Amino acid sequence: MASGVDVGKLNRANLRRWLKDGVTRDFRDTRYPSVRLRATTDRQRASVFLVVNERNRTKWDKQGTWPDMCIDTFVEQLPVMLAQRSAGGDMVTGAIEMVSGVLLWYVQHVMGNTTLSDSWRRNVQSAVTRHLLPRLGHLALSSLSFIEIDRLLVKPLLDEGYKPSYITELVNKLKSAFSAASDMRVIEQNPLAGYRSRMSLKVAANDTRLFESELSELFSRLSAAPMRIAMLFVLMMMFGSRINETRQARWEHFAGGMWVIPASHTKTKQEHRIPLTHAAIALIEHYRRWQLKNVGKRAYLFPGTNGPVSIRTAQKWSEDIRFKHFTSHDLRKLFRTIIADMGVDTVIGERLVNHSLPLLLRTYMLSDLNKGMRRAIERYHEYLIEHGFNQVAPEIIPRSSSDRGNAETKMASGWL
Known part of the structure; x- marks a missing residue:
C-alpha cells in the first residue's frame, strides 16, 4: 500500500x-x-x-x-460542521463559550421563526455559513472585541473586493445574533453592544432617494428597458408594492378589479388587496397578451426557471433602470411620498403600502377604507399620466390594439 x-x-x-x-x-x-x-x-x-x-x-x-x-457540498458545509462540534462541547458545560455557539444558536432561532420571511431566513443562514462562522467562529466569547471584528471580518472582506454595503449587512446580522442571544439570556452579556460598522468603514453614504422632479428620467429608463423588467418596476411604482411581493405575482391574483397579494407573500403576513384602476387593468391586460405571444402561457407574470423569477435576479434587474444609485425600495418610498404630498389621509396611505396599523384602522369602517384606497390610487395614477407616464405605457391612453415585438421588446415600443 x-x-x-x-x-x-x-x-x-x-x-x-x-x-x-x-x-x-x-x-x-x-x-x-x-x-x-x-x-x-x-x-x-x-x-x-x-x-x-x-x-x-x-x-x-x-x-x-x-x-x-459530493466533495464540493462537504467543503461548503465544513465551517458549520466544525462549529457544531465546538458548540456541542460548549453545551455540555451548560454555557456557550465560543462565537460559533452563538451563531449556530441564532441560525436555529431564526429558521424556526415562521413569522419571518423565507428569503430573510435564508439570507441569515447564508451570511453565517459563508462568512461569519469561517472568520469568527473559532473565537472564544471572551476574545471577541471590536478590534477583532475589524481585523478578522471587515478588513479582509474589503481586501477581497466586497462592497461596504454588503459588509455592513454582515456586521448587522452578527450584531443581531448577539443581541438576540443576550435578550434570550443565552449569553450573560452582549460583547458587541455599541459596535457600529462605520467605526471601520469610512464610506460616504449615497443619497438613494428618488424625487418627483426625477420622474421624467425614471420614465425614460423604464420605456427603454425590456418588457418584463420594466413591467416589474412599473407595477411597483403604480401600487407601492414590495419587490418580493411583485415578482411572485400570479395572473390569478388579478381579478374582480383587485390585485390580491397573498399573506404568504407579504412582509406583514396579512393578505393585501389593492384596487385596480382602468389604466392599470389596460396595462396588465396588454402585458398578458404580450406574454402569451412572446413567452407563452405562464402562471406568473415574471416566470423564472421553476416558479417566479428569483429575488436576486429581480434585484439585478433594478440596476438596469438606474440613472443614479437607488434601490428598488426607493420606488416604494417615492410612491408613499407622492400620495402624501397629494393630501391622501395617513391611514389610507399606510394601508396602501400594507403597513400594520391595527389601532388606527379600528377608527375606519372597512367600506370607507376601501373607498379611500380606490380614490387615492385613481388620483395617483392620474398624477403619473399627467407627468408623462404614457411614454412608458401608452396603452393606458388607448392608441392602437396591435401587438408587436418579441421577448426582449422594449417597454414603450411594445405598448404602441
Whole structure:
C-alpha cells in the first residue's frame, strides 16, 4: 500500500489524478487542515475523514466515501460542521463559550421563526455559513472585541473586493445574533453592544432617494428597458408594492378589479388587496397578451426557471433602470411620498403600502377604507399620466390594439 500525503486543491480533477497516480495514500488541502482523504486499496475510492483534536487527542471521524459523496457540498458545509462540534462541547458545560455557539444558536432561532420571511431566513443562514462562522467562529466569547471584528471580518472582506454595503449587512446580522442571544439570556452579556460598522468603514453614504422632479428620467429608463423588467418596476411604482411581493405575482391574483397579494407573500403576513384602476387593468391586460405571444402561457407574470423569477435576479434587474444609485425600495418610498404630498389621509396611505396599523384602522369602517384606497390610487395614477407616464405605457391612453415585438421588446415600443 502506498504511503505519504499528496497536497493540492480539493476538487474532483485533482482527486481523480491522485487516485490514478497511485503514489501516496492520503490527500489533503492546506485550506482545510481538518479534512483528510485516504485511498482504498484498489484506489477506486477514497474515505473522507474529519480530523479533529478533542481532549488533547487526535480523532479521525469518517464522513463518507468519495466519489459517492459530493466533495464540493462537504467543503461548503465544513465551517458549520466544525462549529457544531465546538458548540456541542460548549453545551455540555451548560454555557456557550465560543462565537460559533452563538451563531449556530441564532441560525436555529431564526429558521424556526415562521413569522419571518423565507428569503430573510435564508439570507441569515447564508451570511453565517459563508462568512461569519469561517472568520469568527473559532473565537472564544471572551476574545471577541471590536478590534477583532475589524481585523478578522471587515478588513479582509474589503481586501477581497466586497462592497461596504454588503459588509455592513454582515456586521448587522452578527450584531443581531448577539443581541438576540443576550435578550434570550443565552449569553450573560452582549460583547458587541455599541459596535457600529462605520467605526471601520469610512464610506460616504449615497443619497438613494428618488424625487418627483426625477420622474421624467425614471420614465425614460423604464420605456427603454425590456418588457418584463420594466413591467416589474412599473407595477411597483403604480401600487407601492414590495419587490418580493411583485415578482411572485400570479395572473390569478388579478381579478374582480383587485390585485390580491397573498399573506404568504407579504412582509406583514396579512393578505393585501389593492384596487385596480382602468389604466392599470389596460396595462396588465396588454402585458398578458404580450406574454402569451412572446413567452407563452405562464402562471406568473415574471416566470423564472421553476416558479417566479428569483429575488436576486429581480434585484439585478433594478440596476438596469438606474440613472443614479437607488434601490428598488426607493420606488416604494417615492410612491408613499407622492400620495402624501397629494393630501391622501395617513391611514389610507399606510394601508396602501400594507403597513400594520391595527389601532388606527379600528377608527375606519372597512367600506370607507376601501373607498379611500380606490380614490387615492385613481388620483395617483392620474398624477403619473399627467407627468408623462404614457411614454412608458401608452396603452393606458388607448392608441392602437396591435401587438408587436418579441421577448426582449422594449417597454414603450411594445405598448404602441
